Amino acid sequence: MEVQAIRGCGSAKHDTSSEEGMDIRRGPWTDEEDFTLKGYVTIHGEGRWNSVARCTGLKRTGKSCRLRWLNYLRPDVKRGNISLQEQLLILDLHSRWGNRWSKIAQYLPGRTDNEIKNYWRTRVQKQAKQLKCDVNSKQFRDAMRYVWMPRLMERIRAESESNSDEPTTGYSTQSTTDHFPNNSTGLNSSYQVDTSLSEPVEPYFMHAVLSDSPAASSEAQVSSISDLSECYNIVPGGNYTDNSLNGSGLCQKGLEMDIPSLEHSNGWYGGGGDALDSLWNDENTWFLQQQLYDYEV
DNA sequence: AACCTATTCAACCGCTGTCGA
DNA sequence: GTCGACAGCGGTTGAATAGGT
Numbered sequence: 225m226e227v228q229a230i231r232g233c234g235s236a237k238h239d240t241s242s243e244e245g246m247d248i249r250r251g252p253w254t255d256e257e258d259f260t261l262k263g264y265v266t267i268h269g270e271g272r273w274n275s276v277a278r279c280t281g282l283k284r285t286g287k288s289c290r291l292r293w294l295n296y297l298r299p300d301v302k303r304g305n306i307s308l309q310e311q312l313l314i315l316d317l318h319s320r321w322g323n324r325w326s327k328i329a330q331y332l333p334g335r336t337d338n339e340i341k342n343y344w345r346t347r348v349q350k351q352a353k354q355l356k357c358d359v360n361s362k363q364f365r366d367a368m369r370y371v372w373m374p375r376l377m378e379r380i381r382a383e384s385e386s387n388s389d390e391p392t393t394g395y396s397t398q399s400t401t402d403h404f405p406n407n408s409t410g411l412n413s414s415y416q417v418d419t420s421l422s423e424p425v426e427p428y429f430m431h432a433v434l435s436d437s438p439a440a441s442s443e444a445q446v447s448s449i450s451d452l453s454e455c456y457n458i459v460p461g462g463n464y465t466d467n468s469l470n471g472s473g474l475c476q477k478g479l480e481m482d483i484p485s486l487e488h489s490n491g492w493y494g495g496g497g498d499a500l501d502s503l504w505n506d507e508n509t510w511f512l513q514q515q516l517y518d519y520e521v
Numbered sequence: 522a523a524c525c526t527a528t529t530c531a532a533c534c535g536c537t538g539t540c541g542a
Numbered sequence: 543g544t545c546g547a548c549a550g551c552g553g554t555t556g557a558a559t560a561g562g563t
Contacts, residue, residue: 250533252557274548290549291532326551341552342530350528 249283302334
């Protein structure tokens with residue numbers, strides 16, 4: 225959506241303000257400003273954002289120029305709905321790294337840290353709120369890992385099977401099938417890893433290995449369960465079964481459910497629409513609340 | 522139609538890390 | 543070692559919009 229066009233040229237509240245003796249524009253960018261910035265970066269490349277502002281005459285801070293470029297004007301920036309694969313990847317990487325948005329964004333080509341952060345805050349935190357638990361709580365993280373992510377995987381697989389004749393929409397990066405030749409989740413099209421990164425990521429649900437890096441310890445509060453695939457099985461047409469019993473939280477309770485029956489009974493497989501909205505419908509929310517209640521008792 | 526509330530997301534702010542002088 | 547400039551990150555804000563009454 226071209227928000228800029230809809231929202232018009234700057235807000236009355238943010239028009240200009242004085243900073244260090246010069247007028248600094250704030251608020252939404254105009255088409256002319258976008259054009260100016262785009263032109264400058266096309267010629268001179270990214271970086272030296274303060275000089276961008278100086279050289280172009282844009283009454284914006286260097287920070288603002290950088291942000292506008294990265295989040296909006298960059299040619300490879302991808303806009304629109306976050307796909308199921310991307311949702312799954314965000315959940316997985318967030319479970320590993322916590323709020324390291326820029327790091328997570330590195331693994332979602334075309335997505336910005338801002339977009340991922342907004343996605344997390346508006347969608348994921350909303351669900352935590354509905355479940356009346358903290359988004360950083362172990363209960364919620366387990367709910368994500370043992371309910372939400374498996375269901376996303378199942379749905380991705382279902383969509384992949386139904387669209388098996390259609391061409392995939394891959395990026396120019398290496399497919400995860402190269403990393404995970406045994407992958408059977410249907411993630412071989414969009415879920416891909418940028419091989420230019422020095423730290424290739426293998427998701428928990430395929431070949432999860434807990435990171436020992438300090439980055440993973442503080443914010444992320446990563447669960448002690450290292451490999452999700454060891455914790456549950458998804459049998460097409462069968463039961464989702466917790467096998468581990470060595471972890472904690474929901475897993476310890478021997479969480480067991482019949483996903484297909486739940487999904488077909490409440491329309492989770494309805495196709496189209498937002499995965500989270502359909503995934504976290506009233507019935508599933510109630511079910512999870514029961515699980516969380518059992519967990520707490 | 523008018524109003525109210527919730528949601529979304531672009532943009533801002535403050536802080537930290539890095540690098541060169 | 544320190545200082546200043548700059549880039550980048552994550553948290554937060556608030557205008558626009560959608561949905562409900």
